[in-house]
Amino acid sequence: MTDQNKIILPASFYTQAAPVVARGLLGKVLVRKINNQRISGTIIEAEAYQSEKDLACHARSGRTARTEVMYGPAGHAYIYFTYGMHWMLNCVTDYENTPAAVLIRAINPIEGLDIIAEHRNNQPQKVWCNGPAKLCQALSINGELNGISLLNNNGALWIEDAEPIADKEIVSGPRVGINSVPEPWKSIHWRYLIKKFQKTLSK
DNA sequence: AGCACGATTAACT
């Protein structure tokens, strides 16, 4: 398989509201390229974070050094560090100066399985990429990639188009890990996942 | 300058 055989998701895909992008990303293929080697997986879980009003979104604090990327153009990577040890991968959505992003929470590995196993300390395959920090570790995604464009395959990270997933194959629910956030943000259904992978994902 | 906490994970009991 070569990169040229695949269609990279264009800016027009990302220039939509975050929940639309989160839903649309299910089934698409996240690709990481290291030393000309592809490491990839199908996106099976994603969450939307949008606007300064969304109290679960980092942009609740406004425009800062940390959130600057979210205020930039869509189709770029917003990568942040949390809990003193974990990286999280998001893609910026919506329009410039409108802070919004989609957290990629889980993928189903396709290419580079040996590299992923190594990065994930040879744990069982079922837990390789079933969490946002796990997939970043698996694909060697860290702060060095914060802000890069996802719109071409000349870089280290992008997302390729794939067959759409039918609505009946998808489940939505409240976002994970935001228990101290007030309503309505705590309960709004901005988490999307592919039903057949649900049992392997966070509760 | 100090503090509380986090879009989590792995290793416990």
Next chain:
DNA sequence: GTTAATCGTGCTC
């Protein structure tokens, strides 16, 4: 079910 790990960020003093 509970908890340590571990540090950047934003808020208060």
